[in-house]
Amino acid sequence: MKLLSGKTALVTGASRGIGRGIAIKLAQQGANVIFTYSASAQKAEELATLLQQEGVKALAVKSDAADYNAAEALIATILAEFTTIDIVINNAGITRDNLLMRMTEAHFDEVIATNLKSVFNITKAVQKQLLKQRSGSIINISSVVGVKGNAGQANYAASKAGIIGFTKSVALELGSRNIRCNAIAPGFIETEMTDALNPETVKQWREAIPLKRGGTADDVANLCVFLASDWSTYITGQVINVDGGMLT
Ligand code: NAP
Numbered sequence: 401m402k403l404l405s406g407k408t409a410l411v412t413g414a415s416r417g418i419g420r421g422i423a424i425k426l427a428q429q430g431a432n433v434i435f436t437y438s439a440s441a442q443k444a445e446e447l448a449t450l451l452q453q454e455g456v457k458a459l460a461v462k463s464d465a466a467d468y469n470a471a472e473a474l475i476a477t478i479l480a481e482f483t484t485i486d487i488v489i490n491n492a493g494i495t496r497d498n499l500l501m502r503m504t505e506a507h508f509d510e511v512i513a514t515n516l517k518s519v520f521n522i523t524k525a526v527q528k529q530l531l532k533q534r535s536g537s538i539i540n541i542s543s544v545v546g547v548k549g550n551a552g553q554a555n556y557a558a559s560k561a562g563i564i565g566f567t568k569s570v571a572l573e574l575g576s577r578n579i580r581c582n583a584i585a586p587g588f589i590e591t592e593m594t595d596a597l598n599p600e601t602v603k604q605w606r607e608a609i610p611l612k613r614g615g616t617a618d619d620v621a622n623l624c625v626f627l628a629s630d631w632s633t634y635i636t637g638q639v640i641n642v643d644g645g646m647l648t
Contacts, residue, residue: 402430403629408482409433410474412465412522413492415440417591418541420447421617422489422624423458429625431487432457434478438464438492457481465492465518466510471525485529487628490519490563491541495593497552508555515559519566523581530579537628538581540567541620544643547585560585564639571637580636582627587643590614610645 404426414423414435423435424447433451437444437460444460451458459481463474478485493515496507519540530536545553546560563583570581588594588605594614606614620642626632627640641647 405430407486409487411435411489415444418617419491421621425621427451427454434459436463466513471521475525488538511555516562536579540583542583583639585641587646
């Protein structure tokens with residue numbers, strides 16, 4: 401018996417990187433997966449086909465995570481096809497790195513809207529259904545940078561710290577209805593997002609990590625499976641680092 405058989409999951413931003421890895425692991429564990437993307441239509445369709453090969457239902461939806469009305473439409477689309485939404489993984493995110501001196505207002509607003517407001521948009525839109533079900537696991541992808549801060553990432557760190565406050569508040573508010581909400585704080589996970597970094601910086605990061613390597617999408621996805629499953633039914637309001645010991 402697979403861990404997530406019969407459950408339905410929503411993953412935002414899964415056409416690439418960590419989200420893609422999460423979608424694959426969820427499908428391998430028997431969950432039906434609806435996932436979103438913003439631009440990578442071909443990659444998204446290829447992923448939907450791959451997920452279906454696991455014998456589950458899979459649907460790719462182009463939906464801007466920063467758009468409140470789009471989140472409502474997305475949840476309505478899912479409920480037209482599925483009777484429950486059991487797992488919600490808020491993963492979509494962007495970086496617009498710069499020193500504060502050079503950071504534009506537009507880049508600050510864009511990062512907050514895509515990374516933080518998106519979590520509000522989806523959680524707000526799905527809340528009614530989760531309350532009706534009296535069950536649900538919400539998993540928000542934060543970052544170690546949201547815990548520690550990072551020079552050159554004031555906008556990104558603020559968005560990821562905001563996710564932690566939001567996660568804990570939702571856990572307190574909805575716990576009595578058996579709705580759990582946890583955050584994952586990945587460290588340095590090697591994806592297209594980190595490919596944009598200076599190779600010398602990447603080398604230094606790897607050397608500074610106790611486990612001496614960057615993480616993989618699978619490292620984060622494995623924790624998502626656990627938090628989504630009935631193996632974690634007494635865990636809520638937590639921020640769990642997946643960082644190879646980076647913050648230890
Ligand atoms: P990535 O490789 O750049 O992938 C980002 C994904 O988000 C893509 O599928 C992208 O879709 C989607 N996306 C971007 N903007 C969107 C929007 N407005 N609406 C819907 N989808 C959108 O990033 P990643 O490294 O996998 O990161 C995934 C999450 O983990 C992010 O929240 C990130 O902050 C967090 N994280 C990453 C690391 C790391 O080291 N990589 C560390 C800590 C936390 P398109 O392909 O259509 O653009």
